[in-house]
Amino acid sequence: MTAAVFFGCTFIAFGPAIALFLFTIAREPLRVIFLIAGAFFWLVSLLLSSMVWFISVQISNKESAAQQKGLLIFGVVLSVLLQETFRFAYYKLLKKANEGLLTLSQEETMPISIRQLAYVSGLGFGFMSGAFSVVNILADSVGPGTVGIHGDSQHYFLSSAFMTMAIILLHMFWGVVFFDACEKQRWWAVAAVVISHLLVSCLTFQNPEYVASLVPTYVVLFLMGVWAFYSAGGSLRNLKLCLTCKDKDFLLANHRPR
């Protein structure tokens, strides 16, 4: 419960996401706007699922702990499904907006492509999801206290931070894969995204058994990352060119001779 814990957990949770934001999104106003709109859509989905959960809790038996836990699990599943629904809704909205703008302007190309929108909206979802999950915990970590004094796990903050990082990156990958699948009408891929989201959320039901929840989550993260990389047009060849700094397009764009 020191400043070290606070800063460490903050940077673990938000470091990659903030780096992505600063290097790829911050300079382009359109991307920032769509990022915030994505965050807004996630927020609305959370609002709806909280409302349903709240109503179900009010009409249930508040004394029974098992029932409350069951309702919470129901709330989690509902929330995941609603999030994916709103992701689809955001996709539809963006397609409509894209079409509208295309017909309005004489240009053939859009100022922002659907793939960039997929990345940005996924990151927006991720930011909001991560922030809502972890900010209160981080605020508490600044104050006084002893972690796990009642016998709970001592690694609460650290595991929360790692889980949050995984969730943010996962949202970004899910966004890319989801939009790509919708573009190509591959509904099995959409279902796979939804199922993997459900899987990751249900894995957290095992907390505080962090090994059982974090390790599979990171495996899913890695797999989704690879899938998103390929669906965004990456390949081993691209990767090799990029890593050995021989990627001509990139070099041209950055005016660096090689």
Add this chain to the structure above:
Amino acid sequence: MNASDSDDDIYNERTALVPSENPVLPSYRPDSDTSLPGDSPTKRVNVCSLLSVSRHEVDADDEELTLKYGAKHVIMLFIPVTLCMAVVVATIKSVSFYTEKTDQQLIYTPFTENTASVGRRLLNSVLNTIIMISVIVVMTIFLVVLYKYRCYKFIHGWLILSSLMLLFWFSFMYLGEVFKTYNLAVDYPTVGVIIWNFGAVGMICIHWKGPLQLQQAYLILISALMALVFIKYLPEWSAWVILGAISVYDLVAVLSPKGPLRMLVETAQERNEPIFPALIYSSAMMWTVGMASPADAQRSETDEEAEQSGGGAEPPSRQSRSLPEDELEEDRGVKLGLGDFIFYSVLVGKAAATGGDWNTTLACFVAILIGLCLTLLLLAIFKKALPALPISITFGLVFYFSTDFLVQPFMDNLAAHQFYI
């Protein structure tokens, strides 16, 4: 400190109109056909909710350019609004003075909320709101009347007094509270020097000339200070009802044909005068290719503003510049009234003040930004002065109450079990 007096002055001052005959143009000057009157705390509130954007004629070929420029304008407003909210939230969370319950209330909200029953409390807050809004309406109409009868000196003096109060007295109070919070012992001469410099530079920047970014920074700071005063002295429920009522008033005042703000804008347009410097935040920037010196840039910026405002007669200062049009690239920017800043920050600050919950603050922040985005979209479609408060405040209020009552228990339960959604 007698809160009511100082705020009274501020309210009075904020209703002042700025005279238009300044030969020496400030570093920014709202275009008369695009500018929106700023708000003063009460007047600011009334007047501020106008947004305007100036841009070239848009034809089909410019659509993509419009989209890009439109997005840039949105970001140019996101950043100051975010900064203002960040200052207010940071202060609220660290300096406890602004969240301490006090029995002192503004003169405009005389009914107390320390009553026993819920119904009585609600009634008191509604009465407070009615009084506050009536004061605002009366002041705005007074302002419009003053403007119509060209009492520019009166208005100008009023505005200067108001800024003086804000820049010196309120910032002195703020500095004192920050020192108290962090237990720093600072001597009076040092504080005197700091406040004197801060205030004097602020007066010059806001009312005369100054670098655009310094001016913007000062406007953000005084909006934040005003928002903090509101957060401290408005009672709980009254604040929420006032926020709601002010959005409705804003809508009416700007859009209805007999609305005071609309009449203000139209009168200013008839006279080809700019209105309200120092009550509007302008994101306008202007750059010329190969400009000789900052002085030229300054002059050219004001020239462009003058060009926009002067439909018929050209102001003499314009003749001095002879740059051909195609060498000039300009971005006239969007203007947002300071009252909008104040009320956005009041909403987010109140969300941060009540309870230790950051989720509510974040939700209100995102909601307000999205409301601003939508308002700017409407501005791009309709291309006339629009109220900036209604959509953002509505979203903000909806998200505040729903996050506080519905989302917060859900997220708390999830965090307790460490479930992730």
